[in-house]
Amino acid sequence: MITAERKPFEQIRAVTDQFGKVLVVGCNTCVAVCLTGGEKEAEVLASQLRIARGQDGIAGSVETVTVLRQCENEYLDAISEQVKAADLVLSTACSIGPQGIAERFPGVRVAPAMNTNMMAVVKGHHHWAEYCVACGDCGIFNTGGICPIARCAKTLINGPCGGSQGGRCEISPDVECVWQLIHDQLVSLGLEENLRKISGPKKWSSANTGGPRSMKKEGFKP
Amino acid sequence: MAQDQTITRHFFRPGTGDDGLRPPCEVACPIHTDAQRYIQLVAAGRYADALEVIRDTNALPQSIGRICAHPCEDACRRGQVDEPIAICNIKREASDGAKAEGRGYDPPRPQFGDRKVAIIGSGPSGLAAAHDLALMGIRPVVYERQPEAGGFLRTGILNYRLPKDILDEDIAYITGMGVEIRTGVAIGEDVGFDELAAEHDAVLIAVGLSESRSLPVAGVDNRGVLLAVPFLEAVNAGREVPELGKEIIVIGGGNVAIDVARSARRVSGGDVTMVCLEADHEMPAHDWEVRDAVAEGVKIVCSQGPNAIVGDGQVEGLEMKRCESVFDEQGRFAPTFCETELSTLPGDTVIISIGQMSDMSFLGGSGPELDGRGILVFDREQCATTRRGVFASGEVVTGPGAAVSAMASGKRAAIAIGKFLGVDVDFPAEPRAVNELPGYVAGMINKGARRSVPARPEDERVRDFGEVELGLGEVDGRCEASRCLLCAAGARYSETRCISCLTCVRVCPYAAPEADGNGLLKIDPDKCQACGICFTQCPAKAIDLAVLSEDDIRAAVDAALEGSGEVEFGCWYPQTRVAAEAGAVMLPCTARLSLGLVLYAFEAGAGRVHVAVCSEDDNGRFVTGHRQTRAVVEEGRRALQEIGLDPEALVLTLVKEKKCLKPQQ
Ligand SMILES: Cc1cc2nc3c(=O)[nH]c(=O)nc-3n(C[C@H](O)[C@H](O)[C@H](O)COP(=O)(O)OP(=O)(O)OC[C@H]3O[C@@H](n4cnc5c(N)ncnc54)[C@H](O)[C@@H]3O)c2cc1C
Ligand code: SF4
Ligand code: SF4
Numbered sequence: 001m002i003t004a005e006r007k008p009f010e011q012i013r014a015v016t017d018q019f020g021k022v023l024v025v026g027c028n029t030c031v032a033v034c035l036t037g038g039e040k041e042a043e044v045l046a047s048q049l050r051i052a053r054g055q056d057g058i059a060g061s062v063e064t065v066t067v068l069r070q071c072e073n074e075y076l077d078a079i080s081e082q083v084k085a086a087d088l089v090l091s092t093a094c095s096i097g098p099q100g101i102a103e104r105f106p107g108v109r110v111a112p113a114m115n116t117n118m119m120a121v122v123k124g125h126h127h128w129a130e131y132c133v134a135c136g137d138c139g140i141f142n143t144g145g146i147c148p149i150a151r152c153a154k155t156l157i158n159g160p161c162g163g164s165q166g167g168r169c170e171i172s173p174d175v176e177c178v179w180q181l182i183h184d185q186l187v188s189l190g191l192e193e194n195l196r197k198i199s200g201p202k203k204w205s206s207a208n209t210g211g212p213r214s215m216k217k218e219g220f221k222p
Numbered sequence: 223m224a225q226d227q228t229i230t231r232h233f234f235r236p237g238t239g240d241d242g243l244r245p246p247c248e249v250a251c252p253i254h255t256d257a258q259r260y261i262q263l264v265a266a267g268r269y270a271d272a273l274e275v276i277r278d279t280n281a282l283p284q285s286i287g288r289i290c291a292h293p294c295e296d297a298c299r300r301g302q303v304d305e306p307i308a309i310c311n312i313k314r315e316a317s318d319g320a321k322a323e324g325r326g327y328d329p330p331r332p333q334f335g336d337r338k339v340a341i342i343g344s345g346p347s348g349l350a351a352a353h354d355l356a357l358m359g360i361r362p363v364v365y366e367r368q369p370e371a372g373g374f375l376r377t378g379i380l381n382y383r384l385p386k387d388i389l390d391e392d393i394a395y396i397t398g399m400g401v402e403i404r405t406g407v408a409i410g411e412d413v414g415f416d417e418l419a420a421e422h423d424a425v426l427i428a429v430g431l432s433e434s435r436s437l438p439v440a441g442v443d444n445r446g447v448l449l450a451v452p453f454l455e456a457v458n459a460g461r462e463v464p465e466l467g468k469e470i471i472v473i474g475g476g477n478v479a480i481d482v483a484r485s486a487r488r489v490s491g492g493d494v495t496m497v498c499l500e501a502d503h504e505m506p507a508h509d510w511e512v513r514d515a516v517a518e519g520v521k522i523v524c525s526q527g528p529n530a531i532v533g534d535g536q537v538e539g540l541e542m543k544r545c546e547s548v549f550d551e552q553g554r555f556a557p558t559f560c561e562t563e564l565s566t567l568p569g570d571t572v573i574i575s576i577g578q579m580s581d582m583s584f585l586g587g588s589g590p591e592l593d594g595r596g597i598l599v600f601d602r603e604q605c606a607t608t609r610r611g612v613f614a615s616g617e618v619v620t621g622p623g624a625a626v627s628a629m630a631s632g633k634r635a636a637i638a639i640g641k642f643l644g645v646d647v648d649f650p651a652e653p654r655a656v657n658e659l660p661g662y663v664a665g666m667i668n669k670g671a672r673r674s675v676p677a678r679p680e681d682e683r684v685r686d687f688g689e690v691e692l693g694l695g696e697v698d699g700r701c702e703a704s705r706c707l708l709c710a711a712g713a714r715y716s717e718t719r720c721i722s723c724l725t726c727v728r729v730c731p732y733a734a735p736e737a738d739g740n741g742l743l744k745i746d747p748d749k750c751q752a753c754g755i756c757f758t759q760c761p762a763k764a765i766d767l768a769v770l771s772e773d774d775i776r777a778a779v780d781a782a783l784e785g786s787g788e789v790e791f792g793c794w795y796p797q798t799r800v801a802a803e804a805g806a807v808m809l810p811c812t813a814r815l816s817l818g819l820v821l822y823a824f825e826a827g828a829g830r831v832h833v834a835v836c837s838e839d840d841n842g843r844f845v846t847g848h849r850q851t852r853a854v855v856e857e858g859r860r861a862l863q864e865i866g867l868d869p870e871a872l873v874l875t876l877v878k879e880k881k882c883l884k885p886q887q
Contacts, residue, residue, distance in 0.1 A: 009864035028762050033723040038761035040818060044861070047821040052865035068721075125728040125759070 002030040003128050004037060004094040004114040009048065015111045016049060016090060020060030023086035024049070024113070025079065025101065027070045027093035034128055037092030037114055039066035045092060045113060060087070070097030076104050083108055119150075136206025136213070142194060144185030149202075151178035157199045242654070243747050245709040247309055249655035250297035252630035253350075255279045257294050257309050258706060262769070264312050265703035265794055266808055267696070269319025273326040276316055281353035281629065282346060282392045285375055287314030288691070289384050291477075291508065291624035297655070299709050302664045305672035308694070308702050315699035327391070329398035334361040337643050340422040341365065342409045342584075345373020346625040347616025347632035348428035349393070352401045354636035358645045362401050363422070367408035373430055375625060377455040378478065380485045381687040410584025419589075419612065424639045427590075427598070427607065427614040428632060431578035431622060437473065441531030442574075450474070450482050450575035457485045467570030468492030471540045473528055474575035475499065476506040482575045483520045487684050495521040495567060497528065499545040499557050514677075518684045523567065527559050531572055539568040580618045590614075605631070605638040613639055656710045657748045663732050666845055667751070673702040700796035708810060711769035712752030713745045719764035726756035726765060731845045753844035754814030758854065770809065772819065778807040779823050789823045790832040791815050793842070793877060800875035801832035813847030820858040820872065831858075832873045 006012075016022050024046045032038025046064045053062065065082050067075040070093040076083070083089055083101065088109045091098035094116040102110040118130035133150045139157075140147050149155050153171045160179030163170025167180045186194050204210065247257040256275055263272035276283045290310045298306035320326035337360050341348045344366035352362035370376055372389050397403060409418055419425050434449035436442060446465050456463050468490055472483045475498025487494045496515075498505060502524045505512060516522065526542040533539070544563040550556040582592055590607030591599045599608050600619045607614050615635035616628040640647040659667075676692045677683070683690050694702060713726070713734065722741025734749035735756060745756075745765075757765045757772070766772055782789045782805025790804035791812050799806065809815065812833055823831045835851045836842030852874065859869035 028721050032721055032761040033725075035725065035759070035761045038721070039719075039763050040761050040816075043763075044817055044821060047818065047825055048861055048865045051821070051825055051867070055866065122724075125725065 001033055001120060001122070001128075002094045002096075002116060003034040003118050003120045004031050004116045006036055006041075006045070006092070006114055007112070009052075012045070012090070012111075012113055013049070013052060016062075016088060017053070017056075017058055019088035019109070021085065021087040022046075022049065022060065022062045022090055023082055023088070024062060024064045024090045024092060025070065025083070025097070026064060026066030027068075027091070027097050028066050029069045031093055031114065033122075034120070035126065037094075039064075042066055042092045045090075070100050073100070073104055076101060080105065134208065135202070135204070136210075137203045139199070139202070142197075142199065143182045144189060144191070146178060146182050146185060148178050148182065151181075157202055243656045243710045244653040245711070246297040246299055246655040247294035247307070247709075249653050250293045252293070252624070252627045253279045253633060254650075254653055255294075257313075258708065258711060258769075260316055261307060261309065261312055261703045261706045262708075262794075264316050264319070265700050265706070265796070267319075267700060267796070269316050270323055270325035272316035273320040276313060277326075279633075280626075281350045281396060282375070282389075282625075283313065284317045284388045285384055285392050286346075286626055286629075287311075287317055288388065289375070289379055290626050293624070293626075299656075299659050300705060300707055302659045303667045303707075304669045307706050308672055308675070311673075311675050311691075311694050312699060312703050315694050315696075315703075318693050319696070319699070327395065329395045330357070331398075331400060332356050332359055334400060335359050337361065337423040338363055339424045339426060339639055339643075340418050341426045341428055342418075343373060343428035343430055343616065343618075344368075344371035344393075344403055344405070345428060345430045345616060345628060346375060347430070347628035347635075348373070348426065349396055350629035350632035351426055351428065351615060351636040351639070352403075353396050353399065354633050355639060356396075356399045356401050358636070358640045358647060360423075360640065360643060360645070364401065364403040365407045365409050365413070365418070366403060366405045367411075369406050371403045371405055377458050378451070378481070380454070380458065380481055380488075382484070382488070382683065382690045383481075385689050408584070410586055415585050415589045419609075423611070424642055425612045426632075426635055426639065427612065427618060428616040428628075428635075429580065429582075429584070430617045430628075431580050433579050433581045434574065435577045435579055437528055437574055437576065439528050439530050441533055441537075444531055444533040444537045444572075445535060446533070446537030446571045447531060448571065448573045450478055450573060451578060453482060453573055454478075454485065457489055463489065465571065466490050467537075469569040470494045470571045470573065471567055471569040472496045472573045472575055473498075473540070474577075475522075475524075476575070476577070477508060477511050478578070479575035480507045480511045480515045480520075482573050484515050484518055485687075486571075486573065487518055487520060488687060490571075491685075493521070494519070495523055495569070497523045497526050497540060497542060497567065499525065499527050499548050501525050501548075504548060514690065517680045519680070526565075527557060529564060532566060537570055537572050539566050540572055541566045578617075578622060582618075605635040611642065613642075659707075660749055663749050663751070666732060667707065668843065670705050672705070673698040697796065704795045708752040708769060710747050712747065712750035712767060713754075713756055713765050714768050715743055715745055715760075715765045717743075719762050721762045721764065723761060725759050725761060729755050729759045731755065731847075751844060753811060753847055754809075755844070755846065755850050757814065758816040758850060767814070770814070772816070775807060775809070775814070775819055776822055779819070779826055779828075781805070782807050783823075783826055783828060787828065788830040788832065789828045790834065791819075791823075792832075792834045793836075795843075795877075798834055798877045800834045800877060801873070804830070804832050811843040811847045812851040813842075813844055815851060815854050817854055817857050817861065820854060821861060824862070824867065824871070830871050830873060832875055834877050835874055837876055837878075 024042045026039045026042030028038050042064045046062045049062045065079050069075050083105050090111050090113050092113045098110045098112045119132040120128035121131045123129050130150050135149050153169050164177040169175040169177045245258045260272040260275040292310040294309045295306040300307050339362050341352050341364045344364045352364050355362045371393050434451040470486045472479050483494045483496050525545045527545045529541040529543045542565050544560045546558045548557050590609040590612050605613045613635045615631040620631050637647050677690050720743050726735040732749045735745045737743050786805035788804035790801040790806050792806050792808045794808040833855050836848045842848045855874045858872045863869045
């Protein structure tokens with residue numbers, strides 16, 4: 001899943017204070033599952049904005065509406081009237097949401113309330129961790145099912161580096177050394193030999209660095 | 223105000239996740255009183271509101287609050303944790319409390335049309351039917367052969383359990399509704415049955431079981447042999463019973479025999495011994511009745527049957543034979559005796575209390591049919607006899623039982639009569655209860671002893687007929703009420719809103735929510751304890767609680783702010799208020815508080831919001847509840863800081879002394 005975190009409140013205010021009718025649009029998929037931008041969080045943000053704007057005497061209104069996914073036009077069409085009536089649409093989706101709204105409703109002012117941060121696994125309630133950076137050339141079969149591109153601070157494909165200390169990464173004792181994990185996993189699979197093999201250079205052209213990506217599938221076109 | 227509109231719902235399957243299950247106490251109650259609701263209101267100290275809930279189904283709330291056989295308590299799931307809630311005592315507390323507030327005793331005055339129904343018998347069944355018919359706008363006229371109304375509540379049950387002025391108040395409420403009760407009129411003697419039927423649009427036979435059964439043993443004609451019903455009737459009416467001696471033997475082991483024994487103790491001041499067929503664990507009387515009788519000095523001889531009454535003109539004792547077994551293999555009453563093992567109990571009085579039967583002679587042959595044993599032929603579904611327009615209810619058709627069962631039967635008959643007379647009513651569907659608590663859940667619930675009702679000391683109370691039980695009183699009443707587990711009142715989820723995020727599955731302390739492989743959720747009502755933690759965490763607003771929903775809490779916040787500039791989100795265990803000056807929003811546990819609700823209070827104008835919380839080690843009502851409360855306060859403070867409000871305006875206060883969880887003083 002994609003996770004996103006709310007921007008600092010002052011930043012949101014700096015943008016929203018210029019507008020009278022603000023519509024906070026929640027997204028009930030990834031950002032709801034990571035408990036930051038679904039229906040409830042959109043309402044909490046709206047409530048905070050109303051109180052703060054009320055105190056400072058800013059005229060206008062702050063309302064909320066939530067769709068299942070802002071990244072799909074059909075869901076957005078269902079809220080077109082509210083969107084068009086607003087002076088500003090504030091999206092609590094990952095950055096795809098506000099972009100989708102801006103594209104679908106030309107002429108509407110849109111602002112993100114969130115910073116998209118990662119593609120993550122749910123470690124437990126209120127805890128997510130990055131497991132993938134969408135490099136476009138997945139090689140985790142050789143590393144025991146663990147991605148060093150996403151989870152090694154240096155993106156090493158032939159790790160570990162000399163900074164691995166007792167299973168921790170040198171950048172912070174809070175960060176686990178993914179090459180230690182890979183080592184332990186390969187040992188438990190009886191595949192230590194893999195560690196002696198040197199992986200060749202990675203193909204980065206399929207990653208975002210190779211330019212903007214899009215995906216099309218062959219098959220039926222409606 | 224925030225517009226609460228969710229487009230998502232159009233893209234999900236419809237449904238609510240609510241299976242309509244009810245608490246077991248309510249289902250076990252023959253008249254299905256919403257016990258949980260009035261228990262909660264008593265916990266909150268709202269007595270008149272509690273009494274109103276009771277009056278919804280119960281026409282004799284004060285009396286039943288004293289003498290009910292309370293099947294609800296046998297079903298109460300708290301019994302799986304420690305002891306059931308003292309539901310019956312709480313019912314009394316509601317009526318006592320409302321009376322002290324001077325509320326809840328003004329009857330409604332329904333308008334009657336021109337149809338009227340004759341009800342024969344003013345016992346609980348007849349009175350319940352009269353009450354309900356009156357509410358349907360049908361004029362009930364109750365005929366009672368005794369000088370005063372109430373049936374066995376007046377002539378059977380003694381003042382020490384049900385003071386007559388309490389019964390009078392219950393009846394006054396019913397007559398206050400316009401129900402006419404003609405006492406001293408015996409149908410079949412003063413007015414013929416046919417005549418009665420001709421004068422009314424329908425007749426209800428609710429004559430109870432007014433005759434005592436006697437025993438086919440030698441010596442029953444001796445002076446000093448009495449029957450239970452006339453004996454109790456005389457004692458209740460304050461008449462002398464000249465045959466009563468000082469060494470009294472009561473034959474029987476049921477609840478009526480207990481009352482006979484306890485009142486004989488009071489009237490005679492002498493020795494009273496009960497003799498019954500059953501072994502002590504088999505006695506049909508309720509344990510608590512037996513306990514009270516023994517405490518008052520009544521002796522009990524078990525596993526003995528009467529062989530003969532000894533005496534030549536005057537009772538001298540009871541010859542007994544040992545009873546080997548009372549029931550046959552199918553559980554039917556079929557006592558067997560050891561005819562050679564005889565013994566004699568000396569005594570000057572024998573009171574036979576082995577059961578009651580009906581006397582149908584008042585029908586005079588013209589009424590509805592009786593079967594070969596002289597029992598009314600009766601259609602249980604429709605409450606109908608074989609004569610059109612003549613219905614029956616209460617013990618005369620159900621056999622002996624609890625007063626509240628007689629009332630249930632009367633209420634059903636009222637509906638049957640209403641239907642017969644063209645009123646738009648129907649028999650309600652039978653409610654279904656949640657199942658037992660799974661063992662692991664029962665083990666996670668804090669124990670807290672049941673409050674017992676104070677009673678007058680035994681040596682004092684056997685000397686008079688004054689009421690024995692004194693009522694729980696405010697503190698114990700509210701403490702007892704707050705032990706209720708809120709069965710079936712917990713999480714409801716909306717299938718149309720659920721986004722299958724599994725948050726509830728992860729946060730529930732009791733593992734109540736379960737998702738299948740497709741992320742389809744089910745919250746198991748047997749396991750859910752209504753803590754509300756999932757409600758606070760669900761990101762899609764797909765979960766709410768059946769009792770005290772988010773909307774209810776918002777409304778309570780608005781109400782709290784009417785009289786104060788501050789709000790307390792409190793814990794409804796009594797004596798836990800943390801901010802006396804604030805308007806109170808009392809919750810079963812502040813674990814139910816979401817960030818949205820905290821902000822709502824500020825948005826609605828609160829200058830300060832107080833939140834009560836348990837200490838970390840004494841573990842409040844729900845295992846991880848206090849952690850959720852602390853977390854929401856921290857989140858709330860951050861949210862306030864962000865918007866430039868003083869985070870200290872959100873105050874977390876420890877509830878130091880939870881008297882409720884302590885043993886009774
Ligand atoms: C001693 C005793 C103790 C009890 N204790 C409890 C208890 O603690 N808890 C509990 O739940 N239940 C108790 N019960 C049971 C309870 O009282 C009965 O279940 C209930 O009263 C039955 O109600 P009913 O309306 O069917 O009949 P009843 O209460 O018997 O009322 C029938 C009425 O009809 C009148 N009547 C009969 N024939 C005629 C006629 N021809 N004309 C006019 N009127 C007539 C009778 O006088 C009587 O008043 C007790 C019963 C007894 C006897
Ligand atoms: S715990 Fe409460 S709701 Fe549950 S059965 Fe007992 S009284 Fe009823
Ligand atoms: S978290 Fe609480 S309210 Fe929700 S299902 Fe579990 S017990 Fe019920």
